[in-house]
Amino acid sequence: MNHNNCWSSGLGRWRGTPVRMHMLLFLFIAVIFSVQWYYLGQQNDLLGTALVTTLVLLTSVVLHEMAHAYTLNSLGGQVSNIVLTPWGGNSNFELPDQPRDRLIVYLAGPVMSGLIFALGTLVLWQANPVTSTTDLINPFYPISFKTGSDWVISILKITTWVNFQIMVVNLLPCYPFDGQPILRSVLTWVSPDIPAVRKESTLMVFGHAIGLTMIGFAWFLKSEMNGMVIPPSVLFLLAGIAIIFAARYSYEKELATIDEDWDDFDDLNYESIYGDSAFFDLPESEESPYSQWLIEKQMEREHLEYEREQHEEGLVDEVLKKLHRKGITSLSPEERELLDRVSERIRRRRQQGV
Numbered sequence: 001m002n003h004n005n006c007w008s009s010g011l012g013r014w015r016g017t018p019v020r021m022h023m024l025l026f027l028f029i030a031v032i033f034s035v036q037w038y039y040l041g042q043q044n045d046l047l048g049t050a051l052v053t054t055l056v057l058l059t060s061v062v063l064h065e066m067a068h069a070y071t072l073n074s075l076g077g078q079v080s081n082i083v084l085t086p087w088g089g090n091s092n093f094e095l096p097d098q099p100r101d102r103l104i105v106y107l108a109g110p111v112m113s114g115l116i117f118a119l120g121t122l123v124l125w126q127a128n129p130v131t132s133t134t135d136l137i138n139p140f141y142p143i144s145f146k147t148g149s150d151w152v153i154s155i156l157k158i159t160t161w162v163n164f165q166i167m168v169v170n171l172l173p174c175y176p177f178d179g180q181p182i183l184r185s186v187l188t189w190v191s192p193d194i195p196a197v198r199k200e201s202t203l204m205v206f207g208h209a210i211g212l213t214m215i216g217f218a219w220f221l222k223s224e225m226n227g228m229v230i231p232p233s234v235l236f237l238l239a240g241i242a243i244i245f246a247a248r249y250s251y252e253k254e255l256a257t258i259d260e261d262w263d264d265f266d267d268l269n270y271e272s273i274y275g276d277s278a279f280f281d282l283p284e285s286e287e288s289p290y291s292q293w294l295i296e297k298q299m300e301r302e303h304l305e306y307e308r309e310q311h312e313e314g315l316v317d318e319v320l321k322k323l324h325r326k327g328i329t330s331l332s333p334e335e336r337e338l339l340d341r342v343s344e345r346i347r348r349r350r351q352q353g354v
Helices: 023-040 046-074 099-127 148-170 179-190 196-220 232-260 262-267 270-274 289-326 333-352
Strands: 008-014 017-022 078-085 092-094
Touching: 017 023, 023 046, 023 078, 046 078, 046 099, 046 148, 099 148, 099 179, 179 196, 196 232, 289 333
Parallel strands: 017 078
Antiparallel strands: 008 017, 078 092
16 A cells, blocks of 8 residues: 555646645645744735745645656656655655666755755845845745735745755655665665665664754754744754654665565575675674664564465465365466465575575
């Protein structure tokens, strides 16, 4: 089941590609209006600021995802569907095989947001409506929409501000942002032989580190409240906790995907996560908590796999009896897959001398 579809609403097909809007984007739009109410109070431009910010966000998110999709199609991949989220997208791609191509695909979105930010900043500096780039990058101070002769400059400021936030957030090397698959592609490109377990463990370490860093920022900013949309300490605390849990979720999800692939699973060398050939060094001491945790996870997976193999080999006896009595046409597709799977496993064991 695709979890994106469970938490998103369809927007139709754009040039044959299904496009959906994630629930979080709906909630984020509601937050935008709430923020404007808090920040602008009863000023006349409250509704206009919220509407313009929402439209700019939606447009920027679409451009961000279109950059991914265009780059993907150019490199021989395919877009299964596009899911729009507040930070860009959480789309399903059939990616190219080469890590370098995957890196380019995932970089395309942040690069698009960065180009829009850079172009907007350049135009604004030429027009001289800002005295500092801090006005365009501070995530805690939204930019209000002004009617009259300054409406174009206001839209440009909001566009520049929104795209900077999208770019920065997506460069964080943690789930669910573009930075995580970017880092995964870099690891695979630099060290093609890195085991999947160690690679995903490295990504989880990065995610936990970023989450803990944000929680640390929450402590240092706990007294900063005046003039802010919300206390920044609350924002950093919630973001840090969410990223820590998301890092663990991504780790489990990626390894579950690997485990479902029989060839990849059987070829994994779990002992190599402690080897010198791996790209990123993790604690080597068997007494370290992290090493103990990795060992326990490895033993748990091996035990579950052993039990599954024993269960399937027990089922094979019944299938073979049915085959002997009624012939091969009596077997269901599932029973045939079971026979093929167990036969292939036995063949590999014989080749390995087990």
